[in-house]
Amino acid sequence: MAESKDQLVFGYWACRGLGEPSRLTLQYTKTAYTEKTYHFGDAPEYSHDEWLKEKFNLGLDFPNLPYLMDGDLNLTQSKAILYYLGRKFNLLGTNAKEEALIKMLCEQAYDLRVQYGVFCYDQNGDSESERKKFLETNVTEYIKQFDAFLSKNKSKFAVGDKPTVADFQLFDYIDASCSLEGGRALLDKYTNVKELLQRVRELSELKDYIPNAHAQLPISGKMSKFGGQVDTFSRAYLFDQAQKFIDEFEKSHRPSIPM
Structure with missing residues (x-):
């Protein structure tokens, strides 16, 4: 996308990481923006040079990734960026209570993502048995709590009947x-x-982005023990798509029975 001084600029690593919810927000709102993508070097060093050569020359008060530039506003910290976009595009609820719930969900989801990230960058991320154990203990407890909240809230989306940044x-x-491993079965529960x-x-606004650009990004940086390659991305999504295709195929090819 060609850069314009009037467009937002979003900078992050070439992975989903902590930046993908903001990308989803920008895509959902059909916002014209320029993405600056930074890549890690190859193993074993996994150099950060591509980022480091620009890090202190961008006018950021607290240089870090992700960053967002919107006119004279330069932001870092993933949640600050997400909340800013939520406010800018009316995706933070309709009142103070909804905004508080949205931010609570975002913070809770962030805690889960950080635990997942720390695990996957650790040596244990290389072990299938340890991954299953982590899912059964840490991840399951978060999913259970999110499910209980959604059951109690009884709205189409996480907070209310329209998408917010919490959903992303x-x-x-x-x-x-x-x-x-086991994540698909966990979601079934x-x-x-x-x-x-x-x-x-x-969502119609994301129907092209999620199976394409989103699908081409690894979950984490390439040095992680799990999730650093595209082939480990979004297994639950791929399974859902495959099952949907199978169901539609079987339905369309089911022989008609005269009544």
């Missing part, structure tokens, strides 16, 4: 965490969470 944060961070993720996937 929940979608990406839960989807990432459930890429671990918690239908409120599963249905929320599906509603986000089916």
Whole structure:
């Protein structure tokens, strides 16, 4: 996308990481923006040079990734960026109570994502048995709590009947965490969470982005022990798509029975 002084600029690593909820927000709102993508070097050093050569020359008060530039406003910190976009595009609820609930969900999802990230960058991320154990303990407890909240709230989306930034944060961070072995089966047990993720996937504004640009990004940086390659991305999503195709195929080829 060609850069314009009137466009927002979003900078982050070439992965979903902590930046994808903001990307989803920008895509959902059909905002014209320029993306500055930074890449890690190859193993074993995984150089950060591509970022470091620009880090202190961008006018950022607290140089870090992700960053967002909007006119004379330069922001860092993933949640500050997400909340700013939420306010800018009216995706933070309709009143103070809804805004508080949205931010609470975003913070809770962030805690899950950080735990998942720390685990996947650790040596244990290389072990299938440890991944299953992490899913059964840490991830399951978060999913259980999210499901209970959604059951109590009884709205189409996480907070209210229209998407908010909480839906995008929940979608990406839960989807990432459930890429671990057993994640698909876990979501089958918690239908409120599963249905929320599906509603986000089916949003017309995201129907092209999620299966394409989103799908081409690894969950984490390439040096992580799990999630650093595209082939481990969003397994729950791929399974859902495959199952949907199978169901539609069987339905269309089912022989008619005379009554």
